[in-house]
């Protein structure tokens with residue numbers, strides 16, 4: 614049975630997402646201590662894949678995932694899913710809001726309930742945990758008074774009780790998760806795909822503009838751009854780009870080849886169907902047919918058969 618690593622312990626959003634990402638196959642879900650260790654378990658062949666969060670609609674990019682994908686043996690995303698995010702607050706039995714002086718959770722979760730926590734537990738300190746479910750363990754162990762968790766976490770902690778349910782500072786918050794594997798055959802293009810890459814551009818005037826124009830010239834929609842330090846000193850950045858389309862599409866392949874010529878580093882991070890399956894809108898001049906026809910036209914010119 615394929616083993617799939619996720620950010621544990623059991624009861625995290627990442628576990629739920631990993632279950633959704635692997636629902637078509639009989640898989641064993643294996644908790645990991647961190648996103649990095651889940652990715653490294655894929656690299657080491659201990660698991661087939663890892664389900665990891667990549668971005669949240671309120672708090673933004675999950676840097677541990679971006680950094681974990683940018684360095685080390687290459688890995689690729691093969692699928693994505695989006696989970697709606699609302700939290701429950703768990704406390705020890707017999708506790709009330711007045712007893713809460715410390716609130717634990719994953720920093721991304723704490724950031725999404727900052728206002729609620731300040732209003733409900735004025736003066737309480739926040740305790741960062743490695744995941745929402747790890748925060749529930751902290752409360753059970755007595756090292757924090759309340760945990761901001763995924764609603765499923767309560768099933769793993771009968772000794773804790775909910776003090777609040779379904780909380781969020783922002784309605785309709787969502788987190789996108791990726792299923793990450795070692796490089797291998799790519800998912801087939803579906804017409805509703807996303808391609809992720811990470812590029813390091815030369816530190817020269819206009820290079821980021823040139824990177825983006827490789828995409829816009831070919832009619833490619835950029836759905837996300839994030840920068841992270843390369844850790845080689847101040848001012849050195851790696852850009853994470855999400856593009857509409859599949860690397861098998863002529864326009865996307867052509868753009869990636871252009872970036873390869875232009876950038877000091879291009880890391881391919883996968884082409885896979887978008888969670889919402891919204892078809893990619895391709896303008897006529899960037900269609901497969903347009904690329905085929907222009908390549909055939911060029912070939913005719915090169916072989917001396919045509920003047921225009």
Ligand SMILES: O=C(O)C(=O)C[C@]1(C(=O)O)C=C[C@@H](O)C=C1
Pocket residue numbers: 620624625626627628666669675698719721722743744745746763788
């Ligand atoms: O701690 C969890 O439950 C996770 O799956 C991690 C994570 C994140 O990294 O953003 C996932 C979704 C929520 O936004 C909060 C935390």
